[in-house]
Every structure is written in C-alpha cells, then in structure tokens.
Amino acid sequence: MRFRSVLMAALIAAAPAFAQPWKNLDFLLGKWTGVAGEKDTPLGAGQGDFSFELQLNQKVIVRRNVSEYTSGARHDDLMVIYLDAPNDTPRAIYFDSEGHVIRYNVTTPAPGSVVFESDSSQPGPRYRLSYTMEQGTMAGKFEVAPSGSEYRPYMAWKSRKK
Numbered sequence: 001m002r003f004r005s006v007l008m009a010a011l012i013a014a015a016p017a018f019a020q021p022w023k024n025l026d027f028l029l030g031k032w033t034g035v036a037g038e039k040d041t042p043l044g045a046g047q048g049d050f051s052f053e054l055q056l057n058q059k060v061i062v063r064r065n066v067s068e069y070t071s072g073a074r075h076d077d078l079m080v081i082y083l084d085a086p087n088d089t090p091r092a093i094y095f096d097s098e099g100h101v102i103r104y105n106v107t108t109p110a111p112g113s114v115v116f117e118s119d120s121s122q123p124g125p126r127y128r129l130s131y132t133m134e135q136g137t138m139a140g141k142f143e144v145a146p147s148g149s150e151y152r153p154y155m156a157w158k159s160r161k162k
Contacts, residue, residue, distance in 0.1 A: 028061070034159035041154075042155070046067050061081040064077075104118055105118075117129075136160070
C-alpha cells in the first residue's frame with residue numbers, strides 16, 4: 001500500500017511538469033461548437049464542432065474540425081501542434097479536405113490568445129489563424145495575405161465549450 005501512495009504522490013507532483021510546455025495553450029483544450037454568421041464567411045453562415053486534445057503522452061495537441069455552411073459546403077481539417085527542438089518552440093502543421101497543407105509558427109501574444117502564422121518565406125499566399133478567449137467565448141479568425149499584400153479577413157466565428 002505504501003508503494004502505491006508514494007507512486008501516486010510522485011505522479012501527481014510530476015503532472016504539472018508534463019503539461020508545462022502547453023501552459024499558454026491550455027485555454028484551447030476541450031471540445032467546442034462554433035458558429036459563423038452569413039457575413040462572416042464567403043461560404044454563408046456556418047456551424048461546426050472542433051476539439052483540441054493533448055495526445056501522444058502530452059507531446060502534441062491535435063485539433064480536429066468539421067464545419068458545414070448554408071451554401072452546402074463542408075470543411076474538414078486536422079492540425080497537429082508540436083514542440084520544435086531544440087528550443088521547444090510551438091509549431092503546427094495543418095491539413096484539410098481541400099488538399100491544403102500549411103506549416104505554422106505559433107505565438108501567444110497575451111494570456112488566452114494564440115496566433116498561428118504561416119512561414120512568410122514559403123511561396124504563395126500567407127495565412128494567419130487566431131484564437132482569443134473573451135469572457136468564456138472563444139473568438140476565431142482566419143486571414144489570408146496574397147503574395148506581397150497585407151492580411152485580409154476571410155472568416156470569423158465564435159465558439160463555446162461543450
């Protein structure tokens with residue numbers, strides 16, 4: 001019995017250390033339902049479900065998303081957030097049902113805020129995906145910058161945790 005108690009105490013004490021690299025992104029974790037208005041997307045009003053979950057022994061965060069729009073369009077995507085050695089800088093890679101692959105640099109400019117920005121050295125348009133917590137609601141925004149241009153809003157939504 002004593003061994004179990006010591007083992008449990010050690011595991012509980014170590015738990016914060018496992019999650020420490022993800023501390024600035026912990027507000028994302030969970031299952032969410034999002035809604036976008038008619039004017040918030042080029043595809044019409046939409047709604048969907050997405051999740052951010054720690055996986056692979058807390059080594060990555062995986063986001064899965066499914067969205068449907070009044071235009072009849074459906075969008076599925078998967079994003080893996082990982083720590084890039086040697087500095088454990090968060091980065092992400094994104095895949096979607098239209099065939100896009102985007103490699104993101106990840107920054108957390110303020111508590112409850114994260115920005116995924118594509119590498120500007122890559123050819124083609126640049127992309128920026130942002131999430132911000134605002135009084136229990138998570139606001140999301142996706143922006144596109146055609147080559148040589150500034151970012152322009154493409155899509156925005158509000159989400160609530162399930």
